[in-house]
Amino acid sequence: MYNSIYVLIILTCSFTACNRIKEEAIDVAMKTEQKVKAKSTDALDQVFPKFDAYTPDTKFNKKRFVEYLGVELSAAVKDIYCYGDFLGIDYKVLISFTCDSTTVQRIITRKKMEITADEDVGLNFSEEFPWWNKERIKILKPYKYGKEDQFWEYIWYDKANKKAYFEAFSL
Numbered sequence: 001m002y003n004s005i006y007v008l009i010i011l012t013c014s015f016t017a018c019n020r021i022k023e024e025a026i027d028v029a030m031k032t033e034q035k036v037k038a039k040s041t042d043a044l045d046q047v048f049p050k051f052d053a054y055t056p057d058t059k060f061n062k063k064r065f066v067e068y069l070g071v072e073l074s075a076a077v078k079d080i081y082c083y084g085d086f087l088g089i090d091y092k093v094l095i096s097f098t099c100d101s102t103t104v105q106r107i108i109t110r111k112k113m114e115i116t117a118d119e120d121v122g123l124n125f126s127e128e129f130p131w132w133n134k135e136r137i138k139i140l141k142p143y144k145y146g147k148e149d150q151f152w153e154y155i156w157y158d159k160a161n162k163k164a165y166f167e168a169f170s171l
Contacts (some may be wrong), residue, residue: 045144051084051093053129068168070110076100081131095166096131104157104164111153113143121145121155122167133158137155137165
């Protein structure tokens with residue numbers, strides 16, 4: 001009788017230990033998979049830059065902000081949305097974000113942009129994004145920089161909403 005109880009206790013302990021080891025192994029495997037996916041996504045981003053047009057403030061949108069606007073992120077910059085189209089021989093990049101006027105002025109200075117003499121909507125395109133307000137852009141005067149028949153970069157700033165719109169494209 002006592003032998004049966006000892007055997008039952010030993011078997012129960014063995015199964016419990018095995019189950020715990022199995023759970024730990026699954027946990028390690030899942031963490032490893034997440035790390036591998038993150039590293040492969042980062043490596044792929046080096047070749048094919050990632051833009052998150054439907055999720056703000058992702059690490060890739062923050063990276064695109066710094067790359068394309070040439071200024072560091074500050075606490076004043078948020079709600080960063082990015083879109084990139086590199087199909088064909090031309091490219092188009094759209095970046096929208098909320099910030100203070102100091103940030104926009106740093107971008108204008110860094111990129112040597114000049115205010116346009118008249119209203120300019122930049123490149124017309126068919127894509128629609130809730131964060132890219134084409135109607136508001138039509139009434140704002142942009143700053144721009146570029147070379148005719150090569151590329152243009154624009155930035156519009158809506159002081160009332162503290163919203164900036166940046167567009168870069170090639171011709």
